[in-house]
Amino acid sequence: MTMGKAAITGTGMSTIGRNTGRPAMDHLLEAAQQALASAGLTRADIDGICTYPGKTDNSPGQSPLGTGEVRGALGLKTRWHSAVPDGPAQMAPIMVAAMAVMTGQARHVLCFRALTESSSQSAGRRASIAGAGKPQIGGWLSWLVSVGAMSASNWAGWMATRYFHEFGMTREHLGMVATGQRQFALMNPAAVMQKPLSMADYHDARMISSPLGLFDCDIPIDGAAVVIVSAADAARDCARAPLRIEALGSALQSQETWDQRPDLTTMGAHDASADLWARTDFKPADVDVLALYDGFSIFVPMWLEALGFCGHGEAKDFIAAGNIGPGGRFPVNTGGGQLSGGRLHGFGLLHEACQQLWGDTGARQVADAKTAVCGMGGGFIAGAMLLNRD
Amino acid sequence: MRPLPELTPENTAFWTGGARGELMIACCNDCNTAIHPPQIVCPACLSRNVAARAMAGTGTVYTFTVNHQPWLPDMAVPFALAVVDVDGAPGVRVTAPVISDQPETVQIGQRMQIRFEAAGDVWLPKWQPLETGACA
Numbered sequence: 033m034t035m036g037k038a039a040i041t042g043t044g045m046s047t048i049g050r051n052t053g054r055p056a057m058d059h060l061l062e063a064a065q066q067a068l069a070s071a072g073l074t075r076a077d078i079d080g081i082c083t084y085p086g087k088t089d090n091s092p093g094q095s096p097l098g099t100g101e102v103r104g105a106l107g108l109k110t111r112w113h114s115a116v117p118d119g120p121a122q123m124a125p126i127m128v129a130a131m132a133v134m135t136g137q138a139r140h141v142l143c144f145r146a147l148t149e150s151s152s153q154s155a156g157r158r159a160s161i162a163g164a165g166k167p168q169i170g171g172w173l174s175w176l177v178s179v180g181a182m183s184a185s186n187w188a189g190w191m192a193t194r195y196f197h198e199f200g201m202t203r204e205h206l207g208m209v210a211t212g213q214r215q216f217a218l219m220n221p222a223a224v225m226q227k228p229l230s231m232a233d234y235h236d237a238r239m240i241s242s243p244l245g246l247f248d249c250d251i252p253i254d255g256a257a258v259v260i261v262s263a264a265d266a267a268r269d270c271a272r273a274p275l276r277i278e279a280l281g282s283a284l285q286s287q288e289t290w291d292q293r294p295d296l297t298t299m300g301a302h303d304a305s306a307d308l309w310a311r312t313d314f315k316p317a318d319v320d321v322l323a324l325y326d327g328f329s330i331f332v333p334m335w336l337e338a339l340g341f342c343g344h345g346e347a348k349d350f351i352a353a354g355n356i357g358p359g360g361r362f363p364v365n366t367g368g369g370q371l372s373g374g375r376l377h378g379f380g381l382l383h384e385a386c387q388q389l390w391g392d393t394g395a396r397q398v399a400d401a402k403t404a405v406c407g408m409g410g411g412f413i414a415g416a417m418l419l420n421r422d
Numbered sequence: 423m424r425p426l427p428e429l430t431p432e433n434t435a436f437w438t439g440g441a442r443g444e445l446m447i448a449c450c451n452d453c454n455t456a457i458h459p460p461q462i463v464c465p466a467c468l469s470r471n472v473a474a475r476a477m478a479g480t481g482t483v484y485t486f487t488v489n490h491q492p493w494l495p496d497m498a499v500p501f502a503l504a505v506v507d508v509d510g511a512p513g514v515r516v517t518a519p520v521i522s523d524q525p526e527t528v529q530i531g532q533r534m535q536i537r538f539e540a541a542g543d544v545w546l547p548k549w550q551p552l553e554t555g556a557c558a
Binding site: 161163166167168169170172174175176177178179180181182183185186189190191192193194197238239240241242243244287289291292294296 | 424425426427428430433458459484485486487488489490491493494497501503505513514515517518519530544546547
């Protein structure tokens with residue numbers, strides 16, 4: 033589809049952490065300057081800007097910055113700008129930026145995601161609890177939050193319960209996801225979690241929403257990430273090998289709900305993934321590095337199946353065989369993921385995949401990584417992307 | 423504070439049926455498709471002849487989770503949330519907390535009966551386990 037007409041040319045990530053006390057804009061500026069430097073661009077080259085979801089206080093610290101503030105702070109004179117609250121997951125700004133450069137609306141688009149969920153929590157207003165503190169709520173959230181299913185851990189929890197029931201997966205398998213990603217995190221100085229996590233630690237941790245325990249849930253942080261999407265001809269002039277956007281997948285066949293999809297052992301991810309592979313000659317076997325949304329550990333096996341790395345119900349064996357951890361054939365979330373690295377809503381996972389393709393990941397580098405697949409989102413929210421370099 | 427649903431023309435029947443103890447699900451009067459969340463048009467045949475019908479109020483647990491984390495200061499834990507296939511409304515599930523002192527005993531396949539609790543101007547559904555019929 034896009035067939036390399038758009039490319040990622042630079043990425044940056046701030047020094048993320050918990051309760052950093054730093055303003056969101058401080059994180060954003062750090063990430064933006066890093067991204068510009070990595071692309072060999074200056075702010076004068078940036079003529080487009082895009083973000084997910086745009087400025088909102090739906091839950092504390094979820095998205096403190098809009099495009100207007102970032103344009104202002106960086107003194108950008110843009111030809112195109114957009115925020116995408118309603119689209120194929122956290123991938124949406126990358127997708128619309130790719131379309132913007134392919135249609136000539138812009139040459140270099142600065143895509144960003146900033147969160148201050150860690151330092152924004154306050155009494156009665158937890159991060160990630162949408163609508164809390166408001167008297168009334170509408171839309172799809174109302175069917176969940178109003179009946180007490182306030183946290184996405186509840187929604188992912190009941191998906192996991194059904195998945196366990198049908199396919200015999202156990203917490204041991206999810207523990208392999210969590211401990212494997214922690215092993216990666218120990219090789220990544222930027223990851224929030226820097227202590228080993230044993231399987232015993234995983235099982236001993238408190239339950240959050242069965243069958244998901246503490247280490248099945250990602251970690252709210254303060255931080256920002258920036259990804260620069262460029263037109264292919266403009267990308268050739270950048271400092272690093274362009275990471276061509278080979279294909280995008282954003283199909284969604286089911287409703288905007290977390291409980292009505294006929295088969296809750298599948299997600300929007302399955303629709304978006306089928307769409308992705310229909311638009312490219314690449315196959316899962318061509319992939320070197322995977323960035324899979326891990327807001328909750330259960331999403332990792334579901335994304336593996338959605339993307340066709342194994343069959344439906346086979347992810348537990350695929351994981352147990354050591355495929356996705358350090359040294360595995362299909363390494364997933366090599367920076368530690370959101371489970372051990374911190375939740376940058378997919379942008380951190382994408383940043384890591386790009387660093388892998390550029391060979392910049394030190395001890396955790398996958399040898400000669402050229403192709404990465406990114407699957408973002410959970411439940412009905414999903415977007416998929418395939419990146420490739422020469 | 424837990425937010426309550428904003429009432430709309432589409433969802434008022436569902437959120438207020440509890441005043442009469444009735445589980446109200448939108449249905450197409452032309453092709454009988456059950457529609458949830460409710461909307462004014464049938465997604466199967468595009469008929470606008472859609473109205474809420476009282477269901478039997480029973481269903482079968484499709485899946486569940488037991489929430490242990492108090493997301494709000496006044497939230498009593500643990501409690502189970504059940505996603506229930508509603509009898510008489512193919513394809514429709516209603517998610518609600520389970521009335522039980524032993525949330526860990528909830529099972530897939532368990533039979534449930536709807537109950538309601540008044541809150542502001544709405545009636546919130548809850549699922550009460552039926553004594554018999556539990557099977558996976």
